[in-house]
Amino acid sequence: MSRVHTEPEAGIPPARRRGPWVALALLVVAALVAVGLLVSGRGGEGSTTQPDAGGSPAATGTAAPATSAPATSAAAETDADAGAGTDAAAVVAATPTAQGSPDLPEDLPAVALDEPVAVDAVTMSVVSLEAIDGQASGPGNVSGPAVRVTVRITNDGSAPLVLDGAVVTVVHGADATPAAPLDDPSALRFTGSLAAGESAAGVYVFSVPAEQRGDVRVQVAHQPGAPVAVFTGAAG
Numbered sequence: 761m762s763r764v765h766t767e768p769e770a771g772i773p774p775a776r777r778r779g780p781w782v783a784l785a786l787l788v789v790a791a792l793v794a795v796g797l798l799v800s801g802r803g804g805e806g807s808t809t810q811p812d813a814g815g816s817p818a819a820t821g822t823a824a825p826a827t828s829a830p831a832t833s834a835a836a837e838t839d840a841d842a843g844a845g846t847d848a849a850a851v852v853a854a855t856p857t858a859q860g861s862p863d864l865p866e867d868l869p870a871v872a873l874d875e876p877v878a879v880d881a882v883t884m885s886v887v888s889l890e891a892i893d894g895q896a897s898g899p900g901n902v903s904g905p906a907v908r909v910t911v912r913i914t915n916d917g918s919a920p921l922v923l924d925g926a927v928v929t930v931v932h933g934a935d936a937t938p939a940a941p942l943d944d945p946s947a948l949r950f951t952g953s954l955a956a957g958e959s960a961a962g963v964y965v966f967s968v969p970a971e972q973r974g975d976v977r978v979q980v981a982h983q984p985g986a987p988v989a990v991f992t993g994a995a996g
Contacts, residue, residue, distance in 0.1 A: 866987045870977065873993035881917035882982045884989045886910070887961060891973045891995040894965050898943035905970040906942050907995040909978050913950065914959040925983045926950040928964045932972040939966035968995070 871877060876885040887910040894906030911928055915921040928950075930939040944965035954960050968976065973995040980989045 865981060865985055867979070868987050868989050870990040870992045873978070873991050875991070877980075877989035877991075878916070879987050879989065880982070881915070882921065882986075883914040883916055884980045884982060885912050885914075886978055886980075886991045886993075887912050889976060889978065889993060889995045891970075892944075892965070894942040894944045894967060896942065897945055901943050902967065905968060905973065906944065906965050907939070907968045907973055907976055908944070908946060908963065908965045910961055910963050911950075911978070911980055912959055912961045913954065913980075913982055915954045915956055918956050920956065921954040921982070923950040923952060923954055923960060923962075923982070926962065927979075927981045927984065928962060929979045930964075930966040930968065931977050931979070932968050933975055936977065937972070939968050941965070942967050 868877060868879065873886045873889055876883050878884075888908075889910075890908045892906050892908050894903055894908075896903040907930065909928065909930065913921075913923065913926065926949075931937060932939055942965045946963060947965045948961075948963040950960060950962040952960075976993060976995055978991040980991070981987070
């Protein structure tokens with residue numbers, strides 16, 4: 761049996777024919793080593809942040825403690841404190857004090873019982889001031905010495921005048937002691953609407969000690985906040 765011999769290609773030594781394949785293998789190995797080193801290096805960078813697709817840094821590994829939350833909380837507390845301070849200041853400003861009480865209705869100069877007083881297109885006058893024995897007819901009332909005052913209000917304006925808020929009070933004596941209203945059966949308070957040019961009368965009873973009925977002041981306001989007409993005299 762004859763042997764077949766493969767002869768090397770003419771003119772190319774065997775070592776040269778293997779050279780390119782060896783070089784290529786070395787390049788592949790070197791590339792793999794480089795990639796392994798690169799991956800290993802990235803894995804060690806635990807605190808490195810890389811930009812995400814939107815351009816914002818994306819934390820990798822262990823995240824650093826957030827500091828924005830306490831700052832936001834502190835800002836919110838500051839705003840809340842400021843709001844509370846503003847509310848407290850508003851409450852103080854709206855609370856009447858001895859130095860800054862709201863303006864009270866003006867008392868007009870006192871006149872005699874038989875003199876009328878005109879203000880704001882309204883004329884007020886005292887029809888009568890009588891000394892009576894008041895009769896209690898409601899809770900808290902006590903029968904006894906009293907005065908009964910009849911007041912007339914005339915609407916001198918061109919529009920109806922609402923009388924529901926009309927106020928009649930009495931003080932007596934040198935100390936101007938307020939008299940307690942008495943629900944005597946003869947009392948008749950101002951109510952309803954008074955047409956232009958019309959007059960209406962109201963009857964009010966107040967408890968006044970007998971010795972004080974010679975010094976009585978009747979105070980009348982046709983509506984809350986209006987100037988107060990003051991009539992002074994003795995109960996007959």
